[in-house]
Amino acid sequence: MSYRTQVITVFGGSGFIGRHLIRRLAKSGAVVRIATRNPTKAGFLKTAGAVGQIVPFATDVTKDESVARALQGADIAINLIGVLYEQGRQSFQGAHVESAARIARIASLNGVTRLVHVSALGADASSPASYARSKAAGEQAVLDAFPQATILRPSIVFGPEDQFFNKFAAMAQIAPALPLIGGGKTRFQPVYVGDLADAIVASLDLDSAKGRTFELGGPRVYSFKELLQLTLKTVQRKRYLLPVPWGAAETLGGVLEKVPVLAPALTRDQVELLKRDNVVSPGAAGFKELGIDTLASCEVIVPTYLARFIVGGRNPTVPGNAH
Template structure:
């Protein structure tokens, strides 16, 4: 399907997932609006398309009139907005529920044809995690306003700018040990950001995806311990993995989330989230239902960007013995 004559508005398009998705959408020739609070931070994406094809669009998702301007005349709306922790005005309720509901409601009111909502595996109204509950509430709000919306729930997303492998690789550079919260038994099914972008495009190309929810995980399930071991292997570091019991992790997170830094190292809500496996349900629709069968593995992709954490660089012959 060609989007050459269509207008696509992408909320949160300048973020990690957005920058990969925008490049794929631009190949189709569509006109793309990147709806963002700070258009200046999205200007780097203009080079992904022809002159004038990609336009950063100043949008305040707390205001109806601002969101309405962003979706007016659009054929497709994609919502990538999400936060991993709460800081100031960036709350789970405000971003995952209120903003999502507003986008869906105004997309419907303006005659938008397709709406894609990026959620997360683990979205559950009964979860002990506020993050997971807000994701579930956001899904419900979107479908209430726009019943034909397609919901995509990825597991943890990895790629050059991810907040998971990069975080632990940086930690392994400086910390004497890495934490295994709850013993490191929590299971994950990491999905490559490029494959997630492919899934968005595939969903748009399929009318059958309207009103459906897909859970998207990579080709392999790993324990938290295995992911930390894989990270250390790729950056040629060998830090001991120390088990942190759940109660101690919660106490530590309670302290760390109060430290006045931009991104807390750990929050109590993240500890609650870690108590649940983050893998695709056996009965859920997934990549295969979108026609995608070739998925990138962590073993292939991680070395392409974690090499920057290797002492002396990946071509340094002495790095194999780094400690």
């Protein structure tokens, strides 16, 4: 990949996925604009490229004129904007549908040649979960405005700043048990953030990726219980895995989502999401069709960043266990 004369605008580029993607895009030689609400927080990414190559760009995705400025002169646009829960003025409709539609519409008007929209595995207009319905609506809005857009649907994404393994590892430090919501049978296909970033970059080089949707899952399918067991083994903690029936989980989510904290531990909508497996559909285009054959596994990557949760540092003589 070499885009030395081009400009790439990445919406939401200062987040978890963005910081890994920006480093890869910088290697292409392109000028990379990080369109974000708070450009100061994206300043650390400037060192990923040459002087002046990585440009944090103050952008309000709720306003046409702000999005237009971020896309002025851009050749490629990548949308990473997404939220895991609704809180205050942060809504699924605003983040996943309205902002996505605005970016796609203005990208088309401004002559952007490629648009990559990162959605989520499980996006479904008929889902009982608002999150999944909004992701599906966002995809449709993007394709309506920019038919040649590439849609990427990753399963849960793991890596150093993830909100899955880190959350449960932190919970294991203080809680005597971890919740097995719905019995822990829901299946996931976690994808490493670095592999997702590689997929985004690879899609830019393939004409065959235009107008297509790719489902991205890692090399192995796990049950929710297996993921919690892996977490406990990694942080060397013995914690009981407590089965929580769906009804009790919905009640708990209803309580926790109202607690005035930065990120709720659980919401009712997340409980609805957990009722469906989050794995790649049979026959769906995925990493292979993007030219990526080797994928990182949880067993290899997760220990590299959860070690900080181990009391006294790494100690291979003290095994973790889950019941």
